Amino acid sequence: DVKVTQSSRYLVKRTGEKVFLECVQDMDHENMFWYRQDPGLGLRLIYFSYDVKMKEKGDIPEGYSVSREKKERFSLILESASTNQTSMYLCASKGGALLYEQFFGPGTRLTVL
């Protein structure tokens, strides 16, 4: 079974703090994704990565950056957290034999005070 894990289920931070969200997958997938989910808006793609050190902007990259130094790990960074970044963050990966199937992590609910 594909496993996608995220470093925290719940996180509370203060405005202006630097925040790191980590995602790890164990299936050697090439592609990894970060989304945020807000009520009524569905999921919106922040960034994705198709290889180590490679990244592409998604729909809403502003205020975020990402890092992919190893194939299995994809980090989302909020350089200076703001209250409008309070959201559920979901990581996903896809690749390998099930190239078209995307697997999601459990999510991190981030609250910025």
Added chain:
Amino acid sequence: ELKVEQNPLFLSMQEGKNYTIYCNYSTTSDRLYWYRQDPGKSLESLFVLLSNGAVKQEGRLMASLDTKARLSTLHITAAVHDLSATYFCAVDINNDMRFGAGTRLTVKP
């Protein structure tokens, strides 16, 4: 800009009834996904539709894709309470995944 529209956004139905959720998208794509999300949980993949005319079925759910009409449907047959969840469709354009807003389905006895 790629837009994905789902309707209805809220659906309350009785057990045993049939209903269809619609997913329209604005740009050509051959990959359409359906996911299920339970409250407080992550997304679970239901179907991946890869070509025009594709139809997939799992239990009481059946998904179809018409790429010419840019329309996918998720049909629910003889609904049961366990199907209560939020259902999302998503379109893949070269790894740029765009999701619909979701359909919150409640099945009542």
